[in-house]
Amino acid sequence: MERIAVIDFETTGISPGTGCRATEIAAVLVENGRVVDRYQSLMNAGVRVPAFIEQLTGISTAMLRDAPPAGQVMAEMADFVGDAPLVAHNASFDQKFWDAELALIGRERFQPFACSLLLARRLLPDAPNHKLGTLTRWAGLPATGQAHRALADAEMAANLLGHLHEQLTSHYGLPRVSHQLLCELQKVPAAKVGAFLARTADRAWHPVLGMPAAALTVRSRSGRR
């Protein structure tokens, strides 16, 4: 899989549309299944952290007073991620905050988001539920630190992404998994996932030589040089 950025926000609430702001962000860069870089920072948006959120995340208003300005953090984060496609657990949540915080500094997102929650619902239907922590324990993935902190949650989501990747390659026989495929898969109705993956696996393998179509493409390009 190409280089992908798995991100996670901690915020003061559930929606930027109701005045909620980000309090912490983290990104984990994954390349060929390995974590190659990390970014994490608290961010001061000049807001008060509600008591419920402080209890949930451990992030307090006092902690944010000493944090760098939210705009500075978002600019650094956008530069760190670059054009890598994004993944988050329940991406609709993180996407809203990503776009809202970037808009405040006059920037916008160009890359697509894939959602590990939607993918897990399709590929891990037997899990007791699809919360990030539950999936991590259920799949036997490593603990990454304090839950509900951005870096620990981003690393958990990255591990989950690796587990889903393994399911697609070992269980469903896909020779290659791209971010674009994940974006297509997360839109497929759950009842049709098996048929979709069977068609994808059939298309990905050369019908005569029994080789991954992607590998054939690479060899062909190399041969012309």
Added chain:
DNA sequence: TGCCAGGCCCTCTTTAGGGCCTT
């Protein structure tokens, strides 16, 4: 004044309702 998300997914659905998931 009081309230305040929203997309996905399932079902006792589709002219709807409610749980899940994120903070």
